Amino acid sequence: MKAPEQAIERDKWAGKFLKHFAVDRGASExxxxxxxAALAEFIRWHQDERQSSPDWARLERDDFRxxxxxxxxxxxxxxxxxxxxxxxxxxYRFLVRQGAVSxxxxxxxALPKLPKRLPKYLTRDQMIALLEAPLKPLLEKKERRRGRPxxxxxxxxxxxxxxxxxxxxxxxxxxxxxxxxDIDSNEQLVRVRGKGxxxxxxxxxxxxxxxxxxxxxxxxxxxxxxxxxxxxxRKTPTPVAPYILQRRLKKYLVAAGLDPALTPHKLRHSYAxxxxxxxxxxxxxxxxxxxxxLVTTQIYTHVSTERLKKAYDAAHPRA
Numbered sequence: 575m576k577a578p579e580q581a582i583e584r585d586k587w588a589g590k591f592l593k594h595f596a597v598d599r600g601a602s603e604x605x606x607x608x609x610x611a612a613l614a615e616f617i618r619w620h621q622d623e624r625q626s627s628p629d630w631a632r633l634e635r636d637d638f639r640x641x642x643x644x645x646x647x648x649x650x651x652x653x654x655x656x657x658x659x660x661x662x663x664x665x666y667r668f669l670v671r672q673g674a675v676s677x678x679x680x681x682x683x684a685l686p687k688l689p690k691r692l693p694k695y696l697t698r699d700q701m702i703a704l705l706e707a708p709l710k711p712l713l714e715k716k717e718r719r720r721g722r723p724x725x726x727x728x729x730x731x732x733x734x735x736x737x738x739x740x741x742x743x744x745x746x747x748x749x750x751x752x753x754x755x756d757i758d759s760n761e762q763l764v765r766v767r768g769k770g771x772x773x774x775x776x777x778x779x780x781x782x783x784x785x786x787x788x789x790x791x792x793x794x795x796x797x798x799x800x801x802x803x804x805x806x807x808r809k810t811p812t813p814v815a816p817y818i819l820q821r822r823l824k825k826y827l828v829a830a831g832l833d834p835a836l837t838p839h840k841l842r843h844s845y846a847x848x849x850x851x852x853x854x855x856x857x858x859x860x861x862x863x864x865x866x867x868l869v870t871t872q873i874y875t876h877v878s879t880e881r882l883k884k885a886y887d888a889a890h891p892r893a
Contacts, residue, residue: 587630588613591668602747604816612661619644630669635679642685652686659685695844700832701740707826708732727792728807732822734785735804739838741782742766743845743863746816746838752804754797759783768864776862846871
């Protein structure tokens with residue numbers, strides 16, 4: 575058993591929380607892993623610093639201020655600190671609901687503020703270049719390539735994946751969780767299972783549907799019913815894993831002459847930005863993205879505003 579799992583297993587409430595987080599809240603594997611690591615890290619810190627496991631009901635704000643100072647000495651970035659306390663805050667909300675504590679000692683604790691950064695996104699031309707990248711190996715003439723040769727099925731699958739993320743504005747976890755029965759080709763709609771198991775229905779464009787059909791035509795039989803839309807390369811019908819998707823995207827970004835540091839989530843940013851640029855209203859984009867709060871969606875309006883400012887500064891004689 576790995577160290578984080580051992581720390582969680584020995585703590586009654588941490589184990590219950592993570593089980594609830596996975597089953598009842600429907601949190602993604604990525605979030606569950608991060609929250610488990612954050613809780614395990616705090617438990618280990620408390621054991622090393624206070625020579626005992628944490629008694630969650632007795633911990634006070636000063637305990638978490640001490641932990642915050644400990645994280646500061648490790649020179650962690652502000653985002654990393656925020657992630658750890660996000661996990662602890664969510665954990666304490668669970669403890670309050672369970673009656674294990676009366677209130678959260680982390681409430682209103684001052685944390686280092688994250689700098690406001692505009693989301694990165696691809697331009698329309700860059701998206702086209704990225705969409706063309708997966709099929710390049712099939713279109714090129716025979717050449718010597720190192721490593722395992724890429725099959726046509728994988729190339730067409732990856733085109734369909736990028737098309738679908740961009741066409742529907744999906745999170746990676748949502749894309750990997752898509753089932754064949756979720757796609758209504760006639761109505762051009764997709765049922766999406768978002769955060770907290772919240773479902774939404776979003777439009778899907780004809781180019782994405784064509785890409786999915788082209789991918790399925792390379793398989794022995796197309797997926798049906800509850801089977802995953804995008805399959806891994808294993809023999810069993812398992813969905814493609816998020817880490818595989820991220821790794822392959824880096825390869826295609828390089829092939830398209832783009833920044834390999836961009837993540838699949840940036841395709842979602844591109845989707846939102848391009849919709850707003852074309853005149854979509856903010857409330858509609860909020861619903862399409864599955865954001866619980868409008869303020870989360872509003873950051874994309876800043877991207878569009880910045881673009882307009884640059885155009886104004888470059889073109890207006892009195893700018």
